Amino acid sequence: MRLHVDGTQLKNVTGDIVQLKGVSSSGLQWYPEYINKDALQTLHDDWKANVFRMAMYTAEGGFLDGADQKKQYELIDKGVQITKELGMYCIIDWHILADYNPNDHIDEAKKFFDCVSKKYACEEHVIYEICNEPNQDVTWEQVKAYADIIIPVIRANDKENLILVGTPNWSQDVDLVAKNPLKDTKNVMFVCHFYAATHKEKLRAKVEEAIGDKTPVFISEYSICDASGNGALDYESAAEWVKLIEKYHLSFIGWNLSNRDESSAVLLPDCKKVSGWTEADINESGIWLRNILRSH
Numbered sequence: 001m002r003l004h005v006d007g008t009q010l011k012n013v014t015g016d017i018v019q020l021k022g023v024s025s026s027g028l029q030w031y032p033e034y035i036n037k038d039a040l041q042t043l044h045d046d047w048k049a050n051v052f053r054m055a056m057y058t059a060e061g062g063f064l065d066g067a068d069q070k071k072q073y074e075l076i077d078k079g080v081q082i083t084k085e086l087g088m089y090c091i092i093d094w095h096i097l098a099d100y101n102p103n104d105h106i107d108e109a110k111k112f113f114d115c116v117s118k119k120y121a122c123e124e125h126v127i128y129e130i131c132n133e134p135n136q137d138v139t140w141e142q143v144k145a146y147a148d149i150i151i152p153v154i155r156a157n158d159k160e161n162l163i164l165v166g167t168p169n170w171s172q173d174v175d176l177v178a179k180n181p182l183k184d185t186k187n188v189m190f191v192c193h194f195y196a197a198t199h200k201e202k203l204r205a206k207v208e209e210a211i212g213d214k215t216p217v218f219i220s221e222y223s224i225c226d227a228s229g230n231g232a233l234d235y236e237s238a239a240e241w242v243k244l245i246e247k248y249h250l251s252f253i254g255w256n257l258s259n260r261d262e263s264s265a266v267l268l269p270d271c272k273k274v275s276g277w278t279e280a281d282i283n284e285s286g287i288w289l290r291n292i293l294r295s296h
Contacts, residue, residue, distance in 0.1 A: 002124040003089075003162050005187050008216045010162070010251060020089055020251035021293050022049035024221055026258035026265065027057040027095070028075050029067040034257050035075050037082045038275030043257075044086045046277075048294045053091040053220060053253050054079045055132070059099040064108055076116065084125055091220065091253070092116055093129040096166065101138045102131035102146045109146075113153050121158035128154055129220055131166040133193060138168050140176040148183045155184065164218050166191045171221070172199070175206040178213035189218040195264075196241055197234035198227035204244050211248055219245065219252040224285055225263035229255070233263060233284055242292065254289040266290075 003010055003018055010018045023043055025034060035054070043049040056072055058064045063072050076092055083090035094109060096102045102109065113128060120126040130150045134143050147165045154163060165182070167174045171193040182188065192207055210217055224238040225231050245252050259267040266286030267273075273281055282290065 001087075002160060003187075004160070005162070005189055005216050008211050008214060009249060010189065010216070010218070017249050018251075019249050019296065020051040020253070021296055022051035022053065022088070022253050023047070023257050023266070023289070023293075024053035024091075024093070024253050024255050025055050026256040026260060027055055027060065027062060028072060029057060029060075029062045031258045031260075032071075032075055033274045035079050035082075036274060037085070039257070040079075040082050040086055040088065042275050042277060044088055047290050048296075049088065051089040051091065051127075051251070051253060052079065052083055053093055053129070055093045055095045055256070057095040057097065058105055058108075059097065062095065063112075064099075064105055073115075077119075080120060080123060080126060084123060089125045089127060091127045091129050091164070092120075093132055093220070095132040097133050097135070100134065100136045101142060102134055102166075103142055106146060106149060109150055110153050113150055114157065117154040117157040121161070124161065127162045127164060129164040129166070129191070130154075132191075132221070133170040134166055134168050135170045140168050140173060140180060143168060144180055144182055151182065151184050151188065160187060163188045164191050164220055165189070170227070172203055172206065174210040174215060174217055175213070177210060177215045189216040191220050192217050193219065193221040194241060195222065195227040195229070196224040196237040197231060200237050200240070204240065207244060207248075217248070217250060219250050221253060221255045223255045223264035224288055229264040230262040233288070235288070238288065254293075
């Protein structure tokens with residue numbers, strides 16, 4: 001089950017290309033109820049997902065902003081154990097967003113990743129995402145400085161498991177990575193996020209440039225609405241993104257498993273079920289995402 005990066009591709013122990021595909025939680029502080037075995041089994045069995053991403057916000061009432069940290073660790077552990085049982089991969093996402101710069105919480109990040117990498121070093125299905133979406137004026141040099149500190153913290157405990165590194169501009173500037181590489185790139189991939197109604201040819205060109213420069217790209221979050229997570233769906237742009245994903249065998253994870261009243265939440269706002277969803281429970285973006293996952 002262990003994965004490794006070979007050039008720009010993610011591969012398994014026999015050298016076959018692996019394409020992870022799945023769904024991300026919304027903020028664990030808001031929607032903990034979806035971290036349950038039946039929910040993840042629905043995603044695995046019916047949606048054909050092979051990875052689940054747990055978005056642990058650091059701000060917005062999250063891990064460093066008032067959430068019960070013990071309960072957050074327990075939710076992560078629950079997700080890790082359920083995904084292991086189901087034969088899925090699990091991403092532990094340090095979800096930097098409204099706090100912009102991951103360096104602002106570097107001591108807390110070191111403590112967190114030391115803890116989880118010690119605990120899950122033997123769990124081959126665990127993936128560490130060390131900074132979701134650096135944004136505002138944060139540069140690649142700042143993200144690189146952060147990653148060059150956090151990656152050794154993880155590697156001191158877990159030598160092999162995959163690490164994902166966010167990129168500047170809400171994880172769009174993946175083309176900058178090759179111009180100033182990290183110190184340690186073993187089993188590291190670099191994150192690109194897209195929202196199809198906003199991000200089109202320009203961002204796809206950045207992904208192609210990055211891959212041309214031998215940067216391994218991982219799409220750990222996307223939806224087919226606009227960048228706010230809301231608004232109308234853009235099926236035409238989404239189809240172009242699917243072509244790019246297929247061309248390069250990119251891993252891709254849809255945002256988000258919740259019934260939040262927004263386009264990118266895959267469940268309808270009035271859906272009270274926390275597992276076993278049918279098409280009657282899923283909104284338009286959820287139906288699209290389920291169809292894409294089932295067809296790949």
